[in-house]
Amino acid sequence: MDIKWNEILITGDPLILGSQIAIVLTVIAIVGGLTYFKKWGWLWREWLTTVDHKKIGIMYILSGVLMFFRGGIDGLLMKAQTARPEMNFLDAQHYNEIFTTHGVIMILFMAMPFLIGLMNVVVPLQIGARDVAFPQLNALSFWLFFSGAMLFNISFVVGGSPDAGWTSYFPLAGKEFSPGVGNNYYAIALQIAGLGTLMTGINFIVTILKMRTKGMTLIKMPMFTWTTLITSIIIVAAFPIFTVALALMTFDRLYGTHFFTLSSGGSDMLWANLFWLWGHPEVYIVILPAFGIFSEVIATFSRKSLFGYKSMVVSIVGIALLSLLVWVHHFFTMDAGPAVNSVFSITTMLIAVPTGVKIFNWLFTMRKGRIKFTTAMLWALGFIPNFVIGGVTGVMLGMAAADYQYHNTLFLVAHFHYVLIPGVVFAVFAGLYYWWPKMFGFMLNEKLGKYHFWLFVIGFNITFMPMFFLGLQGAVRRAYTYSAESGFAPLFLVSAIGSIILALGFAVFCYNIYWSFRYAKRNVSSDPWDARTLEWATASPVQFYNFAVLPEVKEIDAFWHMKKRNSGLVLKEEEIQEIHMPSNSGLPFYMAVVFGITGFFLVFEWHMAAAVAAIGIVIGLIIRSFDYDDGYHVPVEEIKNIESKWRKVEGGVKHHVG
Amino acid sequence: MEYKTNSKYPISHIIGFFLSLLLTFAAVFVALEAQLSFTIVMWIIGSLAVLQAGLQLFMFMHVTEGEDGKTNIINMAYSAFVAIVIVAGSVWVLTSGHAAH
Amino acid sequence: MSANVNTSLPLEYQTEQSRLNILGFWIFLGAEIVLFATLFAVYGVLGERYANGPTPNDIFKLKDVMIETLLLLTSSFTCGLAVFEMRRHRLKGLLTWLIVTLLLGIGFLFVEINEFIHYVHEGATMQTSAFLSSFFVLLGTHGAHVTFGIIWAVMIIIQLIQRGLTPVTARKTFIISLYWHFLDVVWIFIFTFVYLKGMVG
């Protein structure tokens, strides 16, 4: 093993040096703080070893916020560089690294954990379960995701960032044109995180199919649970493809095989094909849960049940099937012939049909309702018009012949930001404002929330609307600069200004979290929004066993009807029984550490070291195989204690008082 | 919900085993001995493989048993659908048009 | 959850957690189907790009392939017998057939590894051509699964000896039997679409 010590740390760039210093200081601050406040034990017991789906969800969301920050800074740097023609703020190499990490982080390490986090927090509560089907696996999923995310994020200070775009097209991403280890990070970090996601998918399918409370048939499930189920099914269908694609990439880069290389018969088109076979379903993996969140929020704040519930379900199933049949529209220009392009144009445009059904159903849910403009609802309302713009431009891009003129231009970039920001980011914000009291027992500030909303939405439109026109003028994506004669300058400047407003919006959000943690009123009701589904039938924050007695469901919007009929809300003491709960485990965290170390060695192609570290993985699996810990039982007295506390809280739903 | 627990001899296993041997040798014969065109051979041995996979699923793995029998069937059918999309789709997309030159 | 034991069912299905695990494993097998389908798609696209290297006709040997196929087929059968014995609550029969399965699996691996060594000696390595890259990775992934299955089965045999037949050990045995049968299913397709296809005259 020939280690080039002088190449490991990236040096010479002031931006990177600054980040390195910041990272070191942050680590010192965290370690120092934990030691000073004697919080190491607390961290280990309450968080690192937890198998509680709510805590895992919160850790996912926290990672999402962090990664949003990182990805957002990447975005701002890009906007700064292109604000004026022929700027020299970033050089080409640096810009390439930044748009690559921006894409990867925003999709895989921001959108995914935010949504999976909300799924974790909410879904078991919505179906009236005590936890997910495999709590320890759930923890492993999170820690593998986190391990992959951290491995990916250190790339820019250690070893070099990936720089071939988030799509990492071959042959550019191969050793022939990218001899540095940057793209090894892409292959290996995403692999580790992807394994975690795959397990999440399996976990949630089983949870939703098998652990619904009494009476909750499939067609009585809340819409967010439905979308989670379908999303999980897409995850299980799509992520193995990515696993293979990344593994083949790893083989090409580390062991000199010829899957995607120019040499010896490799096919660069095959990479694009495999990448989008996963990549397009991935878009729906992030968009479907978002649709679920909007469905919950719109129904709650219109005080009506969801319009066309069944057609909503049919739509998401339809979207899920179509999601696997459209991947070629990402490379119409690869010239697979008019027959292929025609077929994939049609399947692509067909996606507009179920999506349109959903939009109209949402509109008609609000019709005859009483629309309350909470922050969560504002996000849902902002979503509809903005997403429609993303949708119609999507249809335009789906027409293969027209795509020859849009492909790889900023028109495309504008389109997918109009889909992903309203579709995912707005949904995440809606979900956070909506479920925050359920997670933490206090609300986010509504007034700050509205500033957050308006700054973000206006900033978003100013940033991305000009890009449609830039694209039609011939401006291409991923170009680090453009000439003064091109005439692109004014719109790029507008776009850059918009991104500052967008960032301000996000800053208000961060401040809102800080402010609310310190000053928001505690003791809020367990049902502050007068909501409709079961997660609101229990305490806020939710006690670790979720429900003292599992609720029984008779119809859709079960909790709403329980409140209407004033039944099923009171806890009878004699009904309380011992509750079986899973024990904490340090194994998932351990596995993430060994996976991370193995991955790191592989990135640097230190194969012997990686092989030794991989033994740690095998040991972990063997330990797991011999683990017969069957959890523990919560005694009735403890349950009574906990229940009597929250059921008497002032401001709590009156019906709840036993 | 049916579980195969009562029979004294593993009849379905034995039948399954012999059938799979039969199918294997039939495939070898068709591929190497019968003088057929490549396309026909591939269709025949492909069908034999699918048959044999079905045999394993039903005779050995009891895919339909238990309270989730239906779920399992849907799961396997869906996976097969995805598999066909991936294999047939990739081959079709990457071998048609000018790009295939 | 553990209180919820239904003794009218076979051992492996008796607890709620076992039923969850078994369904979860079936869904995992769905993911595995997609994984292998992707590898087959890769082989389908690259399988004829020999890049001046050897072609299937140059290297494949019917004898080795048939031995591997028969070993794995038989091991799938004996694995089925093991579960059959388990359902009749016969630990001894279960262990015997499980060990036979393992030995057949090891035999398969032995022949396969020899086959690969032979190829490498003939200059057909993973780096030679796209055809061989996709061949070795498809076969290697399957072989790695078999290896993993063998290690896993050894763990379960140890647990069966330690703890006897309980709902938990029965469930674990049942799950590995599903895994083992699945590997045989994959092999059928490898046998057909890699070996036989390569040897069609």
Place this chain on the structure above:
Amino acid sequence: MKLKKVFALFGAIIFPLLSGCETNMVVFEPQGPAARSITQLINWSLLWMLLVVVVVFALFTYIVWKYREKPDNMDYEPPEEHGSTVLEIVWTAIPILIVIALTIPTVKTLYDLEKPPKGYEDQEPLVIHVTSADWKWIFSYPEEGIETVNYVNIPEDRPILFKLTSAGTMQSFWIPALAGQKYTMNRMETELYVVADHPGSYLGRNTNFNGRGYAHMEFEVLAQTPQEFEKWVREVKETAPKLTKEKYEEILLPTHLGRLTFSNTHLDWVNHADANSKTYTNPEAYKTHGYKGKIFEEEDNYKNDAYTPKSNHGHHEHEDVNENESHGGGHHGH
């Protein structure tokens, strides 16, 4: 606010439809039949999409306004309502009809673009081989026996058949004023028919990211009258130097170049579209900061070719891509 946004969008979409001169949206100012057919398709889709946007935005504004919570409707309890089969069928059927309305011209245009544009079918197309490399465009005229780098001259009103390939990374060949884009890929050949209506200079560029030099990977398309074009070809043949293998290997290194012109083509010894052609890769030339991994020797690399002497350009390490940038290179024949 919402209303304003609606208007802004309205204006923004109508504007390019109205026309041309001020918007400088090249996609809406086609200069040849191929691009024009795409623009017509885009306009057709815009019309429908505009309709969708107007309907949804109007409905949205109306509903949100009408059913908002007000101090005087706090005691209004919305009715239980689960859907309406008729409505749901309506808003499933209408999008399907729109999709059909869009599909028919899309498929037609797709097939048309694979042939010489209408009205030019009987003319013999001029074949030009395009080879993209990092980070330049190489144009070979096999019939004329000339080769240019970073600019291409074509006769107006005559179909041009571009045969596209790449010497290395994947690129996309795009002349927005004349035609839509297609990828260039090593060992593959994609085709693109182009006709320019009238003489003029058009910008072409790569749209598919391919590394450090990507942003500047542009070329000029100069459409000339047939007479001018003939004259230019003659001049090039008389005055331009011969391209040698050594020079060609130098051109293929990852650099920016100005315009170059040669009186023969590299197709004489290598066509990168050919499935059995050698690879021209040189990982050493692509090193950037950070840790370097293992680089593999490839057997089919031109450097290992027994018939060509080992190139002496194999070790240009840490080449600054901007060093060789000189846009003022000779533009023969003008």
